[in-house]
Amino acid sequence: MRRAVVLGGGSPLGRRVRKTLDAADAFESVVGIERFPFDDAAANEGLEFLSWAPDHRPFAEYLLKEQIDTVIDCGLVADRNGMHSRPSEADVISTMYVGAAISDERSCVRSWVLASSSAYYAPESYMPLLQREEHELSPSADERATSIADAEEYARSVARKLPYVNVAILRLQEVVGGDCRGPLGSLLARPLVPRVIGFDPPVQFVHVDDAVDALAWAAKGERAGLYNVASDGLLRWGEAIRSVGHQSLPFLPISLSLLEPLLEPVFDRLDVPFVSSSIFALLRYGMAVDIAKIQTAGWHPKADQSRCMAALA
Amino acid sequence: MADHEHPSSSLNRWGRRAERSRQSELFMAAYRSWFRVEWEGLEHVPTEGGALLVSNHAGMMPVDGGVIAFGIEEELGREVYSLAHHGFWRFPFTGKLLNEIGGVVGHPENAHRLLKDEGAFVVVFPEGEKGPVKPRSERYRLQRFGRGGFVETAMRAGVPIVPIALMGTEDTTPVVGRLDVAGYRYPITLNSLLFGPVLGAFAHFPAKIRARALPPVHFDEPPEQKSYPRSRLMDAAEGIRGDLQCALDDMLACRESRWLG
Numbered sequence: 001m002r003r004a005v006v007l008g009g010g011s012p013l014g015r016r017v018r019k020t021l022d023a024a025d026a027f028e029s030v031v032g033i034e035r036f037p038f039d040d041a042a043a044n045e046g047l048e049f050l051s052w053a054p055d056h057r058p059f060a061e062y063l064l065k066e067q068i069d070t071v072i073d074c075g076l077v078a079d080r081n082g083m084h085s086r087p088s089e090a091d092v093i094s095t096m097y098v099g100a101a102i103s104d105e106r107s108c109v110r111s112w113v114l115a116s117s118s119a120y121y122a123p124e125s126y127m128p129l130l131q132r133e134e135h136e137l138s139p140s141a142d143e144r145a146t147s148i149a150d151a152e153e154y155a156r157s158v159a160r161k162l163p164y165v166n167v168a169i170l171r172l173q174e175v176v177g178g179d180c181r182g183p184l185g186s187l188l189a190r191p192l193v194p195r196v197i198g199f200d201p202p203v204q205f206v207h208v209d210d211a212v213d214a215l216a217w218a219a220k221g222e223r224a225g226l227y228n229v230a231s232d233g234l235l236r237w238g239e240a241i242r243s244v245g246h247q248s249l250p251f252l253p254i255s256l257s258l259l260e261p262l263l264e265p266v267f268d269r270l271d272v273p274f275v276s277s278s279i280f281a282l283l284r285y286g287m288a289v290d291i292a293k294i295q296t297a298g299w300h301p302k303a304d305q306s307r308c309m310a311a312l313a
Numbered sequence: 314m315a316d317h318e319h320p321s322s323s324l325n326r327w328g329r330r331a332e333r334s335r336q337s338e339l340f341m342a343a344y345r346s347w348f349r350v351e352w353e354g355l356e357h358v359p360t361e362g363g364a365l366l367v368s369n370h371a372g373m374m375p376v377d378g379g380v381i382a383f384g385i386e387e388e389l390g391r392e393v394y395s396l397a398h399h400g401f402w403r404f405p406f407t408g409k410l411l412n413e414i415g416g417v418v419g420h421p422e423n424a425h426r427l428l429k430d431e432g433a434f435v436v437v438f439p440e441g442e443k444g445p446v447k448p449r450s451e452r453y454r455l456q457r458f459g460r461g462g463f464v465e466t467a468m469r470a471g472v473p474i475v476p477i478a479l480m481g482t483e484d485t486t487p488v489v490g491r492l493d494v495a496g497y498r499y500p501i502t503l504n505s506l507l508f509g510p511v512l513g514a515f516a517h518f519p520a521k522i523r524a525r526a527l528p529p530v531h532f533d534e535p536p537e538q539k540s541y542p543r544s545r546l547m548d549a550a551e552g553i554r555g556d557l558q559c560a561l562d563d564m565l566a567c568r569e570s571r572w573l574g
Contacts, residue, residue, distance in 0.1 A: 125408070126399040128422035129327065198405020200328065200412075234326055253405050285402065 001028035008075035012179035056097035177208035177311035201286025207303035243309035328412030370444030428470035461546035471536030478560035481522035521574035
């Protein structure tokens with residue numbers, strides 16, 4: 001019987017992954033790991049709290065003591081409130097610590113599933129309709145994409161050096177449903193949804209049930225490799241706004257990237273949606289991924305984009 | 314109609330409208346009555362499966378893509394997508410409008426999906442931007458066909474190439490000069506000098522357009538290969554360029570008037 005830990009196990013995504021793996025016969029124990037306890041005591045049930053300071057060793061010792069053989073890392077993309085719009089430096093460092101802990105020669109870990117993000121693909125006018133896993137990091141990639149690329153590259157280097165550890169990297173599209181909501185989902189939740197005048201880009205989401213199912217599929221099957229994950233199909237931004245029954249708020253196609261540090265806190269205080277430069281690029285060019293590789297490997301989404309929109313409506 | 318009442322399923326995944334838009338209807342009226350497009354050799358266009366349609370390219374807002382796409386759809390009832398420069402998608406409305414009438418960002422992966430996975434027709438102009446900006450003295454003289462990437466796209470998808478020679482399109486927007494701005498080259502047309510840069514981009518002269526589809530070029534190479542021999546690609550590309558040039562020369566020799574055909 002296998003023993004697993006879910007990093008970021010207190011987040012909406014991590015909790016669902018824990019629950020799914022708990023119900024699977026293959027695992028005798030599934031524990032969620034967080035760095036700090038939640039204020040709500042009920043949310044701390046089934047969680048253990050591990051400090052990463054000063055380095056990866058406390059986590060390496062924990063893996064060894066508990067004879068953990070499977071690590072599902074949701075910490076890079078999921079925070080306590082749902083989904084990051086941008087992984088923090090601490091999240092990327094945590095992912096690197098996981099790799100370092102797994103690399104300990106006494107480690108029993110044989111499967112590491114890293115929940116990554118399709119934010120790796122920078123929206124550009126010259127990109128094809130669907131992004132494939134082998135596309136290289138765009139030269140215009142923003143801080144979010146480069147952070148994700150750094151974490152992924154570290155995981156890949158672990159896979160290269162430790163051939164007996166199966167490293168699966170799942171690039172999740174923006175997760176919607178349950179308590180999960182990313183940058184586009186947050187915009188769609190508003191009664192007036194920003195829309196760049198003259199653009200109607202393709203967008204795509206993954207329903208939280210599909211995201212959890214894909215992570216569990218990779219963990220249970222000890223999969224290795226890099227896979228895009230999205231629910232079936234894609235839709236246009238205008239169609240997404242109509243699907244959730246909201247009105248669009250047209251704005252001129254002018255980026256405020258230079259003023260971003262000044263304007264963002266002001267907009268937040270006024271509770272007005274602020275369109276950052278990375279979201280602005282998404283609202284102009286959009287981004288959808290090709291999931292043929294993971295489908296060929298045996299995982300298929302059960303939800304489609306209309307179900308994703310229903311989860312946001 | 315309020316914004317949220319629009320039918321949500323009217324666009325396919327490429328952003329194309331299922332039904333003809335007003336712009337399409339307007340173009341079809343011009344196709345029939347202004348340019349009086351006439352086709353020959355349509356029997357060479359496959360009735361099923363994907364095919365890469367390759368043609369000569371010219372003009373400031375070239376009508377050639379529209380003539381081929383709307384013509385094939387009108388005459389054969391098959392959907393055609395046109396690969397266009399990604400720069401159109403950087404500006405408001407242009408990319409969106411192109412999407413709605415079957416325009417797609419010119420990327421080999423987009424072409425492959427359309428040709429192989431969807432069995433569609435895809436129009437490509439291998440001259441690229443060199444076609445529209447070539448000087449008047451070079452009209453109806455085909456420029457080089459890039460590095461033969463279009464042949465590789467067809468080989469990889471396992472579809473034939475159908476060359477289509479267009480005559481008259483270069484006379485709808487005669488190029489009189491060229492503007493180099495920030496690394497991009499723009500043609501200066503007689504239309505833009507007479508009517509201004511905006512109206513001139515759309516006000517085309519009523520030259521008679523003739524389109525001739527040539528026999529399809531099939532390839533023996535297996536599809537889905539990572540790469541193909543450069544010499545084979547170049548041979549095929551140059552062969553197609555030669556066939557198109559011969560067809561254009563023949564059509565020009567038979568033409569009595571650029572306005573009446």
